[in-house]
Amino acid sequence: MSKYNFSAMPDAQGYFGEYGGQIIPPELQAVMNDIDRAYEEIRQTPEFQQELKTLFADYIGRPSPIFHARRLSNKLGGAQIFLKREDLNHTGAHKINHCLGEALLAKYMGKTKVIAETGAGQHGVALATACALVGIPCEIHMGQVDIEKEHPNVVKMKILGCDLIPVTRGTATLKDAVDSAFEEYLKDPQNFIYAIGSVVGPHPFPKMVRDFQSIIGAEAREQFLSRFNALPDYLVACVGGGCNAIGLFTAFLEDEAVQLIGVEPGGKGLDTGLHSATMTLGKPSSLHGMKCYVLETEDGEPMPVHSIASGLDYPGVGPQHCYLKDLGRAQYETATDQECLDAFMTLSRVEGIIPALESSHAVAWAIRNAPKLSPETRILVNISGRGDKDADYVANLLGL
Ligand SMILES: *Cc1c(COP(=O)(O)O)cnc(C)c1O
Numbered sequence: 001m002s003k004y005n006f007s008a009m010p011d012a013q014g015y016f017g018e019y020g021g022q023i024i025p026p027e028l029q030a031v032m033n034d035i036d037r038a039y040e041e042i043r044q045t046p047e048f049q050q051e052l053k054t055l056f057a058d059y060i061g062r063p064s065p066i067f068h069a070r071r072l073s074n075k076l077g078g079a080q081i082f083l084k085r086e087d088l089n090h091t092g093a094h095k096i097n098h099c100l101g102e103a104l105l106a107k108y109m110g111k112t113k114v115i116a117e118t119g120a121g122q123h124g125v126a127l128a129t130a131c132a133l134v135g136i137p138c139e140i141h142m143g144q145v146d147i148e149k150e151h152p153n154v155v156k157m158k159i160l161g162c163d164l165i166p167v168t169r170g171t172a173t174l175k176d177a178v179d180s181a182f183e184e185y186l187k188d189p190q191n192f193i194y195a196i197g198s199v200v201g202p203h204p205f206p207k208m209v210r211d212f213q214s215i216i217g218a219e220a221r222e223q224f225l226s227r228f229n230a231l232p233d234y235l236v237a238c239v240g241g242g243c244n245a246i247g248l249f250t251a252f253l254e255d256e257a258v259q260l261i262g263v264e265p266g267g268k269g270l271d272t273g274l275h276s277a278t279m280t281l282g283k284p285s286s287l288h289g290m291k292c293y294v295l296e297t298e299d300g301e302p303m304p305v306h307s308i309a310s311g312l313d314y315p316g317v318g319p320q321h322c323y324l325k326d327l328g329r330a331q332y333e334t335a336t337d338q339e340c341l342d343a344f345m346t347l348s349r350v351e352g353i354i355p356a357l358e359s360s361h362a363v364a365w366a367i368r369n370a371p372k373l374s375p376e377t378r379i380l381v382n383i384s385g386r387g388d389k390d391a392d393y394v395a396n397l398l399g400l
Pocket of ligand 1: 093094095122123197198199238239240241242243244245311312356358359384385386
């Protein structure tokens with residue numbers, strides 16, 4: 001018997017311990033509570049369950065396989081490394097799991113438009129894909145600076161038929177895109193829905209996005225049991241907002257022998273100020289409608305953060321991760337930009353798998369720790385996405 005009861009999390013107010021909640025004005029709380037009620041009602045229905053299940057299988061291509069990285073494990077000479085291949089999903093990453101869930105929920109709720117912001121464009125592409133499939137209008141706000149940097153994703157979003165809104169105010173980057181998207185949402189929150197891109201924001205989003213992503217761990221648990229009649233010893237995933245990690249961890253929370261490791265961006269080094277190690281160096285505070293660990297400046301503003309992986313540079317983190325850290329149920333460690341680059345190249349050349357720079361943080365942890373562990377130990381690393389989007393950047397950096 002586990003001493004925890006995680007299935008009851010979050011509570012009715014959206015708290016995981018002291019983290020989460022709805023730190024937003026009362027009018028918005030009412031709108032969020034409507035979404036929560038609709039979600040709780042709809043997700044129990046056989047129609048919704050069946051539709052999601054069919055799309056996970058036939059559209060995303062689930063279950064994603066688990067691959068034994070034999071050559072990498074042998075080269076390191078320690079624990080056996082296994083990879084959960086979310087990079088093989090349609091659109092190339094785990095984000096499609098919750099974007100499909102959010103788009104379906106929007107359709108069932110009769111919403112007329114799905115709104116979101118995007119930074120590097122990964123969330124935008126996954127959401128535009130899901131909305132095209134479900135047949136619901138989608139509006140993505142993106143900073144002009146990012147639009148110029150992220151050409152392939154911008155083109156994909158346009159092809160997929162979403163309304164791409166360039167944001168030119170402020171620094172014309174992610175933060176301004178969030179403000180712009182949120183203003184649009186507030187024009188008609190009854191008919192619009194704001195699709196949050198990770199396990200962050202006000203309740204019920206950390207819960208809903210977790211539920212949609214928990215398919216990753218549910219599959220992995222079954223796959224391990226049927227193949228080895230045992231669970232993995234370590235689960236390792238990168239943490240930005242934290243949705244691929246919580247998706248992997250959820251089915252294993254009460255299996256106390258399974259160690260849960262989240263890997264944050266150590267950037268150029270924790271002592272340089274150029275990192276995004278929210279759990280490692282942040283403090284409990286509030287951000288984007290939730291209580292969580294936050295990297296803040298001395299005057300209480302969110303810190304500018306840095307990572308080689310643009311999907312991980314966020315000064316907050318999902319509330320459930322904060323709770324798991326305080327309980328000691330999960331450990332949060334870091335990998336630097338350099339370790340991440342090395343891991344990117346190593347996995348590419350030893351296994352023929354080009355991981356996303358985000359996922360490379362988790363690979364870096366495995367490369368660092370596997371040699372210290374026995375060959376009977378099994379490490380399962382979540383490859384949250386594929387590295388095609390990062391290939392040009394890395395090739396330029398390394399002069400290939
Ligand atoms: C967006 C992204 C992440 C970070 O998001 P989480 O919510 O922390 O999972 C990680 N990996 C890939 C490939 C991404 O696109």
